[in-house]
Amino acid sequence: xxxxxxxxxxxxxxxxxxxxxxxxxxxxxxxxxxxxxxxxxxxxxxxxxxxxxxxxxxxxxxxxxxxxxxxxxxxxxxxxxxxxxxxxxxxxxxxxxxxxxxxxxxxxxxxxxxxxxxxxxxxxxxxxxxxxxxxxxxxxxxxxxxxxxxxxxxxxxxxxxxxxxxxxxxxxxxxxxxxxxxxxxxxxxxxxxxxxxxxxxxxxxxxxxxxxxxxxxxxxxxxxxxxxxxxxxxxxxxxxxxxxxxxxxxxxxxxxxxxxxxxxxxxxxxxxxxxxxxxxxxxxxxxxxxxxxxxxxxxxxxxxxxxxxxxxxxxxxxxxxxxxxx
Numbered sequence: 001x002x003x004x005x006x007x008x009x010x011x012x013x014x015x016x017x018x019x020x021x022x023x024x025x026x027x028x029x030x031x032x033x034x035x036x037x038x039x040x041x042x043x044x045x046x047x048x049x050x051x052x053x054x055x056x057x058x059x060x061x062x063x064x065x066x067x068x069x070x071x072x073x074x075x076x077x078x079x080x081x082x083x084x085x086x087x088x089x090x091x092x093x094x095x096x097x098x099x100x101x102x103x104x105x106x107x108x109x110x111x112x113x114x115x116x117x118x119x120x121x122x123x124x125x126x127x128x129x130x131x132x133x134x135x136x137x138x139x140x141x142x143x144x145x146x147x148x149x150x151x152x153x154x155x156x157x158x159x160x161x162x163x164x165x166x167x168x169x170x171x172x173x174x175x176x177x178x179x180x181x182x183x184x185x186x187x188x189x190x191x192x193x194x195x196x197x198x199x200x201x202x203x204x205x206x207x208x209x210x211x212x213x214x215x216x217x218x219x220x221x222x223x224x225x226x227x228x229x230x231x232x233x234x235x236x237x238x239x240x241x242x243x244x245x246x247x248x249x250x251x252x253x254x255x256x257x258x259x260x261x262x263x264x265x266x267x268x269x270x271x272x273x274x275x276x277x278x279x280x281x282x283x284x285x286x287x288x289x290x291x292x293x294x295x296x297x298x299x300x301x302x303x304x305x306x307x308x309x310x311x312x313x314x315x316x317x318x319x320x321x322x323x324x325x326x
Contacts, residue, residue, distance in 0.1 A: 033050075033051045033052075034050060034051065034052045034053075034061075035052075035053050035055065036052075036055045036057065036061070036073070037055055037056070037057070038055055039056070039057045040057045040058045040059060040075075041054055041055075041059045041060070041061070042059070042060045043059070043060070043061050043062075044064060044083065045061075045062065045063040045066065045068055045083075046064060046066070047064055047065050047066060048066045049066040049067045049092070050063055050064070050066060050068045050069070050070075051068075052068065052069070052070045052071070053070075053071045053073060054072045054073045054075070054077055054079075054099075055073040055074070056073055056075055057073075057074070057075045058075045058076045058077060059072055059073070059077045059078070059079075060077070060078045061078070061079050061080070062079075062080040062081075062082065062083055063080065063081045063082065063083075063091065063096075064083040064091065065091050065092060066091070066092050067092040067093045067094060067110075068081060068091075068092065068094045068096075069095045069096075070094065070095070070096045070097070071096075071097045071099060072096075072098045072099045072101070072103050072105075073099045074099055074101055075100070075101045076101045076102045076103060076119075077098060077101060077103045077104070078103070078104045079096050079098065079103060079104070079105045079106070080105075080106050080108070081096060081106065081107045081108050081110065081112055081126075082106075082108040082109065082126075091108050091109050091110055092109075092110045093111045093112060094107055094110060094113070095112070095113045096112065096113070096114050096115070098115065098116045098117045098118075098119065098121050098123075098135070100117065100119055101118070101119045102119045102120045102137075103116055103117075103119060103121045103122070104121070104122045104123075105121065105122070105123045105124070106123075106126060107125050107126045107128070107130055108126035108127065109126060109127045110128045111128045111129050111130060111146075112125060112126070112128060112130045112131075112132075113130070113131045114130060114132045114133070115132075115135055116133065116134045116135045116137065116139050116153075117135040117136070118135060118136045118137060119136070119137045120137040120138045120139060120155075121134060121135070121137060121139045121140070122139070122140045122141075123139065123140070123141045124142045125142065125143045125144050125145075125146065125150075125162075126144050126145065127145040127146060128145070128146045129146040129147045129148060130143060130144075131148070131149045132148060132149065132150045132151065133151045133152075133153055134151065134152045134153040134155065134157050134159075134171075135153045135154070136153060136154045136155060137154075138155040138156045138157060139152060139153065139155060139158075139159075140157070140158045141157065141158070141159040142159075142160045142162055143160065143161045143162045143164065143168075144162040145163045145164060146162075146163070146164045147164040147165045147166060147182075148161060148162065148166045148167070149166070149167045150166060150168045150169070151168075151169045151171060152169065152170045152171040152175050152177075152189070153172070154171060154172045155171075155172070155173050156173045156174050156175060156191075157170060157171065157173070157175045157176070158175070158176045158177075158178075159175065159176070159177050159178070160177075160178040160180055161179045161180050161181075161182065161184050162181070163180065163182060164182045165182045165183045165184060166179060166180075166182060166184045166185075167184070167187075168184060168185070168186045168187070169186075169187040169189055170187065170189040170191065170193050171189045171190070172189060172190045173190070173191040174193060175188065175189065175191060175193045175194075176193075176194050177195045177196070178195075178196045178198060179196065179197040179198045179200065179202050181199050181200060182198075182199070182200045183200040183202060184198070184200060184202045184203070185202070185205055186202060186203070186204050186205065187205045187206075187207070187210070188205075188206065188210050188223055189210055190209060190210060191212075192212050192222065193223050193224070194223075194224045195223070195224065195225050195226065196226045196227050197225075197227055197228070197229075198227070201232045201233060201234075202232075202233045202234075203234045203235075203236055204225050204228070204233065204234070204236070205236040205238075206223075206236065206237050206238065206295070206307070206309070207238045208238065208295050208296070209295065210223070210295075210307075211237075211293075211295065211307035211309050212307065212308055212309075213307070220260075220264070220308060221308075222260065222290070222308045222310045223308070223309050223310065224309075224310045224312060225310070225311050225312065226312045226313075227312070227313075228311045228312075228314055228323075230318045230319060230320070230323055231322075233323070234323060234325055235291075235309075235323055235324050235325075236325055236326065237280075237293070237295070237324060237326070238295075238326065246276040246277050246278040246279040246280065247274065247279045247280070247321075248279075248280050248282060248320070248321050248324065249271065249274055249279060249280065250282055250283075250316050250317075251266060251281075251283055251284075251316075254284065254317070256283075256284040256285065256286070257283060257284065257285050258285070258286075259285065260285055260308070263283040263285050263290050263292075264292060264305065264308070266281075267281035267283060267290075268305060271292070271294075271305065278293065278294075278295075279293065280292065280293040280324075281293070282316045282319055284315050284316050287312075287313055288310055288311060288312050288313065288314070288315075289310070289311040289314050289315060289316050289318075289319055290308060290309070290310055290311075291307075291308065291309040291310075291311065292305045292307070292308055293305065293307050294307065
């Protein structure tokens with residue numbers, strides 16, 4: 001049976017877009033959208049990638065499996081990256097925002113991004129290496145398993161790393177920070193913070209203005225490290241001058257002091273008599289060590305100590321320059 005050139009031309013024209021022609025391929029359908037209303041909604045996603053928005057009201061949203069994007073909106077919401085029935089281990093890498101209100105957010109398996117936004121929120125990363133932020137409010141955050149980034153944000157927060165090598169930041173205000181298991185790096189941030197490293201070789205880090213403060217009226221606040229282990233943990237001190245920690249000065253009498261105020265006065269004397277940049281004085285008060293310094297790194301400002309760190313249960317003879325770094 002003969003085929004003419006004309007019919008071949010027509011056949012070729014009809015084949016355009018039927019096979020793999022990228023100009024006419026049909027796009028993948030968008031993820032299912034599950035919008036809520038202004039009431040109290042209960043919405044479960046699909047096994048794929050879902051977009052869920054609770055809008056107003058106190059909502060319960062669960063993404064099931066897939067890489068879901070979930071927003072609670074206004075109200076006190078319960079937001080889950082996984083399904084509340086069946087096997088919860090099959091969920092994906094979810095993005096969940098709480099919105100306004102006091103929310104409970106749980107990512108579970110997968111590398112999730114969780115943000116509490118405004119309100120006093122509770123956030124749990126679950127398994128996977130998660131990025132968790134409390135936002136505004138007094139939040140409770142737990143990285144749980146994996147190497148997580150846990151940031152408190154603004155407010156008096158409680159943040160835990162859980163298992164894994166975590167990066168934990170308190171942010172503004174007075175925070176309680178726990179590294180738990182693993183080799184963690186803990187930043188107190190502004191405010192009067194209490195930090196506990198837990199098991200592992202941990203780094204307690206301070207940048208300019210982090211280590212509490214002494215104001216013009218002479219009152220002071222103290223940051224606290226509860227479990228520093230000499231030879232295992234490290235203290236990282238950064239100054240605005242950009243220099244590494246200078247000399248570590250100790251009181252030769254090692255008699256100790258009964259009050260922090262008395263130790264502060266002695267630290268002024270020691271630093272005034274020792275010309276150096278970013279020098280530190282460590283003195284004993286009871287069974288604890290207190291580290292005094294000026295984080296501007298300005299030699300002329302040594303008499304204006306502006307930073308105090310309390311190291312619980314460790315006397316100055318156990319602290320050396322090897323425990324400090326820039």
